[in-house]
């Protein structure tokens with residue numbers, strides 16, 4: 001069964017006559033170990049769909065399923081634990097604290113989870129090593145290049161050994177070569193560690209590297225593609 005699923009979800013924004021459906025009856029299943037791209041033009045509802053799957057927001061109608069559980073049945077505490085420990089997040093805008101060190105940024109999910117300082121440091125450094133950034137641990141995040149920042153973000157996403165990484169336009173702020181490197185890292189995490197990838201993108205080449213593509217237009221699914229032999 002899928003690790004995550006959306007069933008007929010609807011999400012509206014605005015009030016009164018300005019109210020409109022950002023998502024209007026979208027269904028989607030994400031299987032363990034899969035890489036899935038949510039593809040569409042700007043404003044089509046991709047990020048809204050990702051936010052709902054990641055339990056960052058709730059739908060107005062329909063269900064978000066986490067395994068066999070309807071997300072509505074989860075307590076606030078369970079949702080917070082899942083977001084922090086089962087999910088990793090990689091956003092176009094990085095969302096790093098520029099005036100904290102690289103290591104402090106990476107261990108933030110562990111700090112939130114109440115992990116002790118010694119273990120935080122060990123796990124943070126291990127995550128930084130995987131991204132070949134351990135020599136930058138004490139640098140302030142503000143001083144890094146864009147590609148380094150996104151690798152710090154990926155290290156932060158990895159520090160809790162997540163089951164799923166959600167990536168919203170992960171290469172949107174990077175030049176082509178740096179973006180390709182970040183993509184390679186994400187797909188190697190998927191292939192080597194079995195981390196499920198949910199990627200929001202309007203980049204057809206990035207989308208084509210995923211096992212499955214879901215096309216969204218005006219809040220509805222308009223098609224999907226299974227990429228036979230999709231490879232990193």
Ligand code: ADP
Nearest residue numbers: 013014022040041042043044045046047048049
């Ligand atoms: P995409 O990720 O495909 O660019 P979004 O899911 O971000 O699309 O947005 C879908 C639509 O919903 C857009 O018209 C956007 O302006 C609107 N929208 C997104 N988030 C909000 C919000 N918090 N409040 C009001 N409108 C929103």
Ligand code: ADP
Nearest residue numbers: 039040204213214215216217221222223224225
């Ligand atoms: P059909 O099999 O009837 O052509 P699809 O499910 O393949 O339907 O696609 C339906 C819609 O999804 C297309 O009209 C298009 O808008 C979108 N779509 C499908 N494949 C692609 C693609 N490779 N790139 C962009 N959009 C696509």
